[in-house]
Amino acid sequence: MTEEETRAAVVAAAQEMDRLKLNHGSAGNVSMRCGGHALVTPSGVPSRELSPALIARMALAGEGGFEGPLPPSSEWRFHLDVYRARPDVNAVLHMHSTYATTLATLRREIPAVHYMIAAFGGPSVRCVGYASYGTQELSALVVDGLMDRDGVLLANHGAIVAGDNMRRALWRAVELEALAQIYYLGALAGEPVILPDDEIMRTVERFKNYGPREARE
Template sequence: MNERDERAAIVDAAREMERLGLNHGSAGNLSLRIGEAALVTPSGVPSRELSPGLIARLPLAGEGAFDGPLPPSSEWRFHLDIYRSRPDVNAIAHMHSPYATTIATLRRDIPAVHYMIAAFGGPTVRCVDYAPYGTAELSRLVVAGLADRDGVLLANHGAIVTGATMRRTLWRAVELEALAQVFYLGALAGEPVVLSDDEIMRTVERFKTYGTRESSKELS
C-alpha cells in the first residue's frame, strides 16, 4: 500500500471502530508504520470528521515533530515507542471500549478464560499500572506490557492492540473487547475456569495461521 492508501485505511478503521462501539467521538487513536515514520490520527478530531489529509506524519526517530495540518494524538509517544521496540508491529489501535476499559478500571489482567486469548500471544492480556495519558511513563508501561503480546490494558484508561496490518489490528480490537466481556460476565456468574498456560501456548502456535487472511502484499 502507498501512503495515500494507508491514510485512507486509518480513516476507515477509525470509523469502523466507532461503528462497532470500540471508540466514540474523538476517543482513542490509530497509527500505521510507513518506512521510518508513523501515520497517526490527529488530536481531538471525531472519526466522522476524519479525512486522509488530517493524518499526521511523525518520524520514528523524532520526539513529537510532525508533518500535517493538525498535531497528532496526545498519545503519539507510545505509538512511536511501540514501533521502535517491535519491528513486527505495523499498526496500532488504542481504544476506550466498554468492557476492556471496565476490566482496566479493576486493574486486573484478563486470564485465559477462553482460548481466543491466544490471539494476543500468551495466556494473559496484562493490565499495566496507571500513568497520565501522553506521558513517557505511560509509554514505558505500555511497551513493557506488550512484551511478547499483541494487546494490553491500561489501568483506568483503556486498551491497545497491535498487528502486522491495520486489518489484523482491527480484528484483535474486536476480539479483545469480546474477551473482556466474557471475562466480566463469567466473573459475575461465578468463578471462571482458567485454561492452562500449556494449552494456550499450543493454541498460540495454531493461531499463527488463524483469523483474517492477508495477502503477502498486505503483510509487506
C-alpha cells in the first residue's frame, strides 16, 4: 500500500469502528505501520471528521515527534511500542467497546469460553493492570499483554487488538467484543465451561489460515 492508501485505510477503520459501536465520538484510536513510520489518528477528532490529511505521521525510531496538522492520539506511545516489539503487526486498534470495557473494569481476562478465543493466539485474552492513559507505564503493560497474543484488555480502560493487516485487526476487534459479551452473559447465567488449553492451541494452529485476508491480484 502507498502512504495515501494507508492513510485512507486508517480513516476507514476508525469510521467502521464507530459504525460497529466499538467506539464513539473521539474515543479510541487507530494506527497502521507504513515503512519506518506509524500513521496514527489525531487526538480529539471524531471519526466522522477524519480525513487522510489529518492522520499524524510518526517515525518508529522517534520519541514522539510527528508530521501533520494535528498531534497524534495521546495513546501514541503504545502504538509505536507495539510495532517495535512485534514486527508481524501492521495495524493496531484501541477501543472502548461496552462488553470488553466492562470486563476490564472487573479486571477479568477472557477465558476460553468459545473456540474463537484462538483468533487471539492462545487460551485467553489477558487483562493487564491499570496505568494512566498516554503514559509509558501503560505502553509497557500493553506490550507485555500482547507478547504472544493479538488482543488485550486494559484495566478500567478498554481493549486493544492487533493484526498483520487492517482487515484482520478489524475482524479481531469484532470477535473480541463478541467474546466479551458471551463471557459476561454466560457468567450471569451460571459458570461457563472453559475449553482446555490443548484444544485451543490446536485451534490456534488451524486459525493460521483462517479469517479475512487482503485481496491479491
